[in-house]
Amino acid sequence: MKRLVLALAMLISACARPASPGVTELTYATPYSPNHPFSKADQAWMGFVEQRSHGRIRIRPSWSGALLSSDMSMEELRHGVADVGLITPIYARGGTHLLRIQTGFYSGADSVESQVALYRCIAAAEPEIGRELQGLKVLAVQGGSLAGIVTTNRQVRSLADLRGLRLRAPTELLTVLESLGADPVNMPMADVYSSMAKGVIDGVIAPGDTFKALHFAEVARYYNTLAVPRGAYPARAMGVARWNSLTDEERAILTEAQPVWEAALAREIRVALDKGMEEARARHVVISGVSPSEQARFDALYLRDSEANARALARFGLDGMRAFRTARAAVRGRDRIECGGKS
Template identity: 65%
Template sequence: MRRAILLACLLMAGCARPVPHAGVTELVYASPYSPAHPFSRADKSWMKFVEARSGGSIKVRPIWSGSLLSSDQSMEELRHGIADVGLVTPIYARGGAHLIRVQSGFYSGAKTPQSQVALYRCMTRASPEYAKELDGLEVLAVQGGILPGIVTRNRPVRSLADLKGLRLRAPSELISVLRELGADPVNMPMGDVYSALAKGVLDGVIAPPDTFGSLHFAEVAHYFTALEVPRGAYPARVMSSRRWKSLPADAQKVLLEGIPVWEAALASENEQAGKLGLKTAREANVTVMAMPAAEQARFDALYLRDAERNARSLSAYGIDGMTAFRAARRGVKPDGSIECGGM
């Protein structure tokens, strides 16, 4: 109801944004994160670039902490103009982003944010399904991230067998693998995990080490296992196509030039936050453990098999997931580099 009222206000211009100065284009940017979060710091780097590059003809007005956009309907909200630009998480979308959600499990072997973004673009070149799911939106940044591990409250995970019986928050592409290993996985927005850990509703979470600092998991968890869990890239900062088309050509040019700037800032902030998170964890006496190589290899095989099964399952929605999956497997080279040739 709250967002419906906000949308009505924007459309009716009754409680609309302030009128910018003549010759200045104002863009409202919405994020569910606080201004101090690593994602938001990257967003601020992009804002500074856009405003400087445009010579002040573009101004970005940020609205933080989830005041405008939800985590599960943000793509639709942006299509309807609740904000001009926003942070979206297609992996939580309730519908209309089946491939983008499932393809986040196709990135085995892509271990850095940069390689994940490159592989995402390999797949979008190969598959027209991405464009269909992003209809009505212009992508301004694709986001990857550092590899997650296993964060647990009170039970250390030293082998895959230790996952049995643990209730873990996990991304959707990992749920069937964890079930096969005997865990009890659930999917929920990351913003809800701290309280669930604190209350004992969750035993743990599949999450990167930055969360010990950025989401304060060091306060409610005592163990981190560095199992290398593949993670995918996804279109994370978008603008409505309607708003995009309303912009003058010079403003569009600046926003296009801002894409690599935003993606580089996101990668840098992710990597720095990961290092700081591990430091925070160790200072809080969180036990940090490695996963034995044989266990890692077993997990990798299960993950890749499940990814292919999920790709095939998209046919139930009339979606060709195998084209994207095959492009991903061709794109990742043995040394971890990404090449899109042979599409």
């Protein structure tokens, strides 16, 4: 409640300083600092929008969680706490059952671009995605680097070493890790550093970029490069009411900016991965992998549990298997995605 009151106070304060005549000012809110890789991509989008509009659209950023929260950002955008913001449907408090589970359908989509393409296949075939995003206009979809296993004090050399480890993991991996004897928990990434430092968790399923971007190299000693599939999801959005208040020309510019934003995110994700692994090596993080047979075993478990999670959506009245089948049919090979048989 205090966060919402503060956010509304800041919004009212902003409204008291109107933009120059002929200029539309949009507030952009994110939980990340200006130097985070995601924020660098956000800044590339801001630059494009302002240049493409010849200064008629101005973006005013709010960094480091000053306006939006991690778990309520979708609802906050719907209510106009900010005009545009970073959203994480996988952490939303209810109402995003399919958006959460579909991120586990991405085995075989190894690049950011293929992940985004696969999300669009699923969203186009599954009306429930649109219902879960009601009240929001999606401005960018985001994928990510394949994750590995970051641990503080226990090295993982094989899947058997996961037994007993308390690991932060995304929703789609919880049952996979449980079947391997781990104790998985789901929490916002912003809470992981302190939880590892305090010994609350033993590690996290995360890509190598987090060693620098989230400073995990300061608290982790080990990294296993087990290739954990990564799903895509709508990650930047605007409230529909605010979207509808814009002119046709302004909406056209923001639509044109979507592939620019997504390309910037993909670029920054790759740069961040390289920097993160450099940081890990510089801080003497021990890096290891698993055997091909162990990787194949994990992949089989991942797909088995993805299907089980899809079936389990029936308890919410959702046909998760339709989305699962759409995803598996679209993956024609490593990074080759075809929606409905068409590339």
